[in-house]
Amino acid sequence: xxxxxxxxxxxxxxxxxxxxxxxxxxxxxxxxxxxxxxxxxxxxxxxxxxxxxxxxxxxxxxxxxxxxxxxxxxxxxxxxxxxxxxxxxxxxxxxxxxxxxxxxxxxxxxxxxxxxxxxxxxxxxxxxxxxxxxxxxxxxxxxxxxxxxxxxxxxxxxxxxxxxxxxxxxxxxxxxxxxxxxxxxxxxxxxxxxxxxxxxxxxxxxxxxxxxxxxxxxxxxxxxxxxxxxxxxxxxxxxxxxxxxxxxxxxxxxxxxxxxxxxxxxxxxxxxxxxxxxxxxxxxxxxxxxxxxxxxxxxxxxxxxxxxxxxxxxxxxx
Amino acid sequence: xxxxxxxxxxxxxxxxxxxxxxxxxxxxxxxxxxxxxxxxxxxxxxxxxxxxxxxxxxxxxxxxxxxxxxxxxxxxxxxxxxxxxxxxxxxxxxxxxxxxxxxxxxxxxxxxxxxxxxxxxxxxxxxxxxxxxxxxxxxxxxxxxxxxxxxxxxxxxxxxxxxxxxxxxxxxxxxxxxxxxxxxxxxxxxxxxxxxxxxxxxxxxxxxxxxxxxxxxxxxxxxxxxxxxxxxxxxxxxxxxxxxxxxxxxxxxxxxxx
Numbered sequence: 306x307x308x309x310x311x312x313x314x315x316x317x318x319x320x321x322x323x324x325x326x327x328x329x330x331x332x333x334x335x336x337x338x339x340x341x342x343x344x345x346x347x348x349x350x351x352x353x354x355x356x357x358x359x360x361x362x363x364x365x366x367x368x369x370x371x372x373x374x375x376x377x378x379x380x381x382x383x384x385x386x387x388x389x390x391x392x393x394x395x396x397x398x399x400x401x402x403x404x405x406x407x408x409x410x411x412x413x414x415x416x417x418x419x420x421x422x423x424x425x426x427x428x429x430x431x432x433x434x435x436x437x438x439x440x441x442x443x444x445x446x447x448x449x450x451x452x453x454x455x456x457x458x459x460x461x462x463x464x465x466x467x468x469x470x471x472x473x474x475x476x477x478x479x480x481x482x483x484x485x486x487x488x489x490x491x492x493x494x495x496x497x498x499x500x501x502x503x504x505x506x507x508x509x510x511x512x513x514x515x516x517x518x519x520x521x522x523x524x525x526x527x528x529x530x531x532x533x534x535x536x537x538x539x540x541x542x543x544x545x546x547x548x549x550x551x552x553x554x555x556x557x558x559x560x561x562x563x564x565x566x567x568x569x570x571x572x573x574x575x576x577x578x579x580x581x582x583x584x585x586x587x588x589x590x591x592x593x594x595x596x597x598x599x600x601x602x603x604x605x606x607x608x609x610x611x612x613x614x615x616x617x618x619x620x621x622x623x
Numbered sequence: 624x625x626x627x628x629x630x631x632x633x634x635x636x637x638x639x640x641x642x643x644x645x646x647x648x649x650x651x652x653x654x655x656x657x658x659x660x661x662x663x664x665x666x667x668x669x670x671x672x673x674x675x676x677x678x679x680x681x682x683x684x685x686x687x688x689x690x691x692x693x694x695x696x697x698x699x700x701x702x703x704x705x706x707x708x709x710x711x712x713x714x715x716x717x718x719x720x721x722x723x724x725x726x727x728x729x730x731x732x733x734x735x736x737x738x739x740x741x742x743x744x745x746x747x748x749x750x751x752x753x754x755x756x757x758x759x760x761x762x763x764x765x766x767x768x769x770x771x772x773x774x775x776x777x778x779x780x781x782x783x784x785x786x787x788x789x790x791x792x793x794x795x796x797x798x799x800x801x802x803x804x805x806x807x808x809x810x811x812x813x814x815x816x817x818x819x820x821x822x823x824x825x826x827x828x829x830x831x832x833x834x835x836x837x838x839x840x841x842x843x844x845x846x847x848x849x850x851x852x853x854x855x856x857x858x859x860x861x862x863x864x865x866x867x868x869x870x871x872x873x874x875x876x877x878x879x880x881x
Contacts, residue, residue, distance in 0.1 A: 477740050483750065485732045486739035492726045495715035502675060502709075504701035504730035504793060513736055609719035609771040612754045617767045 354558025357494030368541025370526025400519025443537025557602020727792025
């Protein structure tokens with residue numbers, strides 16, 4: 306398992322780096338969406354997997370990032386890349402403001418409230434709030450990304466943009482794991498009272514998880530808007546949140562788990578597209594089987610990654 | 624050091640119509656090992672919950688080092704140097720022993736929230752320093768061989784030690800132990816006694832609830848006996864042992880129980 310992680314990760318990076326050159330345009334598009342969904346699923350993992358909060362509204366933050374990019378670009382003429390800071394910070398701020406009053410709610414109650422938020426968001430953009438969201442059709446004809454004066458119009462360049470965002474997200478996930486705040490999220494998920502009694506302000510860290518998760522999802526939204534040069538409300542419906550939620554549960558709260566989860570829940574259905582509706586039948590059974598056989602996910606979070614100097618030979622013969 | 628005193632004055636906690644703690648007052652002074660005993664349901668754990676901020680008492684005052692701490696949240700109270708363990712062990716069971724002890728370093732760690740996103744040389748240094756503090760606790764509690772073991776898979780007696788190590792990692796001034804000997808065998812209880820004395824030597828005041836009378840008599844300097852939330856006696860172990868009210872309420876009821 307350890308070797309698999311050590312060699313598996315660089316192998317994954319290399320494969321993903323050369324992948325688009327081996328694919329036809331349709332599969333390139335699937336690969337880009339795979340990258341974007343992985344970023345969103347990782348952001349959902351911070352909230353659901355690490356901090357253990359039943360957030361069923363992650364598509365809201367994803368959509369908010371996409372819409373911010375689309376609106377700033379189409380209405381105000383901002384270059385796509387310039388919209389990124391706003392597409393991260395505004396959803397993050399919303400994550401903090403929305404979660405603040407509801408963070409004390411337990412499991413299922415929080416779940417219902419976040420579904421509500423998601424539905425309100427979709428209603429707002431569908432009803433063309435302030436005349437800038439484009440109503441049910443969304444916003445079309447966004448610019449492509451321009452970097453150092455070159456227009457990155459090809460699908461391959463969008464792929465590498467998405468890939469860069471994934472690498473950035475993986476870097477954040479790694480830093481989070483080896484930091485005080487990342488551990489605090491694990492502690493409060495495992496036992497909130499114990500965490501509080503050892504000095505952790507659980508409310509603060511839960512809100513932090515929402516803010517960070519929302520910010521990363523917002524960034525993924527920018528990439529999504531870039532891929533399609535468009536945004537529309539149905540891409541951010543509540544059912545999309547269910548997908549991200551299931552990915553974390555089925556995959557498990559770890560980076561390989563999330564990758565496997567996105568592969569199973571998004572790429573496999575694409576591969577078996579020719580089987581039409583049958584694929585969802587099999588897909589549903591695969592989900593059931595995964596949860597029955599591996600209740601903590603296919604590749605659950607692993608602990609005990611502690612500095613080497615703490616692991617000593619046992620020095621008594623007993 | 625002069626003012627490391629915990630003073631409870633007329634602390635009262637009610638649950639609906641039930642008065643769990645009734646106008647309880649006592650003073651724990653610096654360097655003491657202070658015991659609270661009483662029959663089952665006497666309100667001992669409720670007192671601890673009132674001190675550590677899990678409950679807020681309706682009346683009275685909880686004064687620590689000259690500051691009123693009634694109404695503070697648990698983590699604010701930890702920040703002031705009071706840390707507790709639980710009667711029913713509450714560890715982060717999927718996580719390893721070392722990671723559990725590391726949670727005690729949370730409040731001492733100087734990392735900010737954004738260090739969770741970007742590491743800096745200072746945050747790496749802080750991380751390493753705190754893991755070294757964890758190592759000190761692993762040594763002190765003789766837990767080295769279990770450092771990477773998930774706590775959920777450890778025997779009960781060792782879990783108790785991990786919970787104390789986690790509390791000691793905070794470097795508390797006052798350590799509150801809720802029935803530390805519950806579920807331990809005789810050997811483990813002896814080890815626990817030794818540990819409590821060693822903790823006191825480090826300058827930590829210890830406040831404990833205990834059922835094991837032999838242990839209480841041996842380890843504590845001073846005792847408060849409560850029954851139905853009220854104090855019925857206080858004094859040194861020798862005084863308590865000869866107090867007729869205690870014998871009737873506590874020792875008598877113990878016979879009835881078992």
